[in-house]
Structure formats: structure tokens, C-alpha cells
Amino acid sequence: MTGRAHRPRTAVITIAAGREDHLHRQREALSADEVDLHVVVGMTGVPRLRPVPSAPEVTPISVTAGHRGLPLAAARNAGARAAIRCGAELLVFLDVDCIPGPLALSRYTTAALDVPPATLLCGPVAYLPPPAHRGYPPHGELARLAEPHPGRPAPEAGRILLDDERFELFWSLSFATSRDDWDRFGGFCEQFAGYGAEDTDFALRAAERGARLAWVGGAVAYHQHHPPSRYEERHVRELVVNARLFHRRHGFWPMEDWLTDLDRAEVVRFDRAHDVLRLLPGFGAKLRAHGPR
Structure with a gap:
């Protein structure tokens, strides 16, 4: 998207199987940032959504789970197709248990204007402890509870760190890519079903097609606690x-x-x-x- 003057139309894509409280907290955080569309893909039926004032327009869809496990790869692909049909130019993927930090989506959209084609944008992920009895504080206060994962780059806010080598560090918890690059990379391989490895496979196949990683400082996602x-x-x-x-x-x-x-x-x-x-x-x-x- 290098050189584009206007802010890209941005869609957040979330795949979900239950975890309605997690999804609700995510939508509350999205209401405070620059997002045009939220596509929620249910893997165990049509997702149930509670009202969130000022949250982005939501498009709920569903995919069918097979006997091999939740169709994580197929659900992300279906979410991307739905977002593109609705005119999205930047696709931001957030797992249902991730709360975007303040300005995380804005930093993704700004970074998309600055990086060369064939780039996977990756934001830092910080793991939250179990919530207190009253739940988590407002999303703007989560930074005091968790630090970004020590095994992955976490540049300071406003900085973009380009990386052509460490594709094994890619996580699907929080990443973004342009509509054109999504088509270039070919989406997730739907031979993977259930838990594990589909995101590393996606990153390596993207690398074979000329991708690079861009670690986006300040585009933090806070991972809500649940048992491993x-x-x-x-x-x-x-x-x-x-x-x-x-x-x-x-x-x-x-x-x-x-x-x-x-x-x-x-x-x-x-x-x-x-x-x-x-x-x-x-x-x-x-x-x-x-x-x-």
C-alpha cells in the first residue's frame, strides 16, 4: 500500500468458538479505534454478539466444524473473503481472546501505508494474568498488567522493524495484510484443522512468495487468560x-x-x-x- 494517500478501509476478522465474554471485551476495545468493519466467524454456529455502542459494523458468518477439529484455517479464509466482499483494503486478524490496545488498529493502518508490497504486519502480543474478581480494567489500562512476549520483537510505538528471516516467529493471534497481499499469499492451508501449525505454514508459504515481516511498534494485543x-x-x-x-x-x-x-x-x-x-x-x-x- 506504499504511497496511498487515504486511510485504507480496514476490517478486523475474528474467529470464535464460544468465549462470548472475550469477544465482548474485544468489541468494546474496537469501538475506540479506527475500524470500518468487524467480521466475526463462528466455528460452532453463528456467533452471539451483545450490543456495544459505537462498535464497528459487524458481519457475522459461520463455517462448519468437521470431525478433525475446529476449522481455524478455513474460518480465517472465510472471514477474509467476507471482508473483501464488503470492500476491505486492509485485513486485520485478531484471535477472539485478544483485546487490541489503544491505537493498535490505527498503528496497523498507518504502517500499511508505509511498508512495501508483500508484507505481513505483526503487532506485539502481551499475556494478561487471570482477571480479578471484578474482571479486567478498561482496555486503556491493560499495559500495566502485562509485558509483550519476550520471544518476539516489540519495537517502540511508531517504529516499524522489517524482518526477512524469522518467519517462524509469526503468530496468527494478531496480524494484518493488504487485500492484494492476501491474494498473493494464498490464505491459510485448509488441510490443517484443529490446533497447531497452520499459522507457521502460512508464514512460510508467504515467504516463498516474496513476503517480509514488519513488526509494528505499539500495535499491541492483550491476550486474555485461559488454560493452555x-x-x-x-x-x-x-x-x-x-x-x-x-x-x-x-x-x-x-x-x-x-x-x-x-x-x-x-x-x-x-x-x-x-x-x-x-x-x-x-x-x-x-x-x-x-x-x-
Whole structure:
């Protein structure tokens, strides 16, 4: 979008399966920023939305979940198609459990005017602790509760850090791309279903098509607390299937830290040297023993 004088028509795309309180907090934060359209994609039926004064116009759609798990990749693709049909020029993807910080969307739209074509815009993500008994404070006060994730770049507000190498750091929790670049990158691979690896696959395929990353300072998303999904039995099954698919496509294993943790817990057998990944007998009981309380 380099050189465009006008602010791009911006759509936020959120995929959801329940978590209505999370979605409501996200919409409250969106009401204070520059957003033209909010596409909410339900993966377990049409999403239920509570009224939010001044929130952007919302387009609720739904996709069908199959037996392999929630269709995260297909839902993001469907959301992008719906946003583009409504005239969106900049697509901002926010997971349902993410609250955009003040001016996060404005910083994405400003950055979109400054970066070269074929760019994935990535904002920092900060993890919130469990909410107090009265819930989280207003979104403008969340910065005091959480720092950006230490494993990913977090430039100061107003700065853009270009990156042509570290595509394994890409997260789908919060990112943006132009309509033209979305078409160029081809969307998410819908062979992935359920939990894990579809976002790294997307970033690597985008890199093959000439993409670069741009870490956008100040475009912070605050991740609302919930128990780690990777300790759920169904998600571990999905993670193993998706990791194997990723390995076939790219020749190396994704999510190595998680797979190593699950190997140590005797939930899976993960041997990187011999390209072995499989569930172990009785893994459900081991998950219950080692998972979060």
C-alpha cells in the first residue's frame, strides 16, 4: 500500500468458538479505534454478539466444524473473503481472546501505508494474568498488567522493524495484510484443522512468495487468560496430526518446545533425530496428570 494517500478501509476478522465474554471485551476495545468493519466467524454456529455502542459494523458468518477439529484455517479464509466482499483494503486478524490496545488498529493502518508490497504486519502480543474478581480494567489500562512476549520483537510505538528471516516467529493471534497481499499469499492451508501449525505454514508459504515481516511498534494485543489448550486431549491429537502434515510440507518439525514438553510428560514420543512423532498409549491419563490445575 506504499504511497496511498487515504486511510485504507480496514476490517478486523475474528474467529470464535464460544468465549462470548472475550469477544465482548474485544468489541468494546474496537469501538475506540479506527475500524470500518468487524467480521466475526463462528466455528460452532453463528456467533452471539451483545450490543456495544459505537462498535464497528459487524458481519457475522459461520463455517462448519468437521470431525478433525475446529476449522481455524478455513474460518480465517472465510472471514477474509467476507471482508473483501464488503470492500476491505486492509485485513486485520485478531484471535477472539485478544483485546487490541489503544491505537493498535490505527498503528496497523498507518504502517500499511508505509511498508512495501508483500508484507505481513505483526503487532506485539502481551499475556494478561487471570482477571480479578471484578474482571479486567478498561482496555486503556491493560499495559500495566502485562509485558509483550519476550520471544518476539516489540519495537517502540511508531517504529516499524522489517524482518526477512524469522518467519517462524509469526503468530496468527494478531496480524494484518493488504487485500492484494492476501491474494498473493494464498490464505491459510485448509488441510490443517484443529490446533497447531497452520499459522507457521502460512508464514512460510508467504515467504516463498516474496513476503517480509514488519513488526509494528505499539500495535499491541492483550491476550486474555485461559488454560493452555495444548493440555486438552483433543488438541493433542490435532497437534500431532498437524505437526506431521507440517513436517511433510516443510521438512522440519514445528512447535518443537511443545512437542518436547509432551515427550517429557510421556504423552507423545517425539524423536527429532529420527523424524518420529506419535501418541503414546494412555496419553490421556498422562495429560490429566501433567496438565494445568
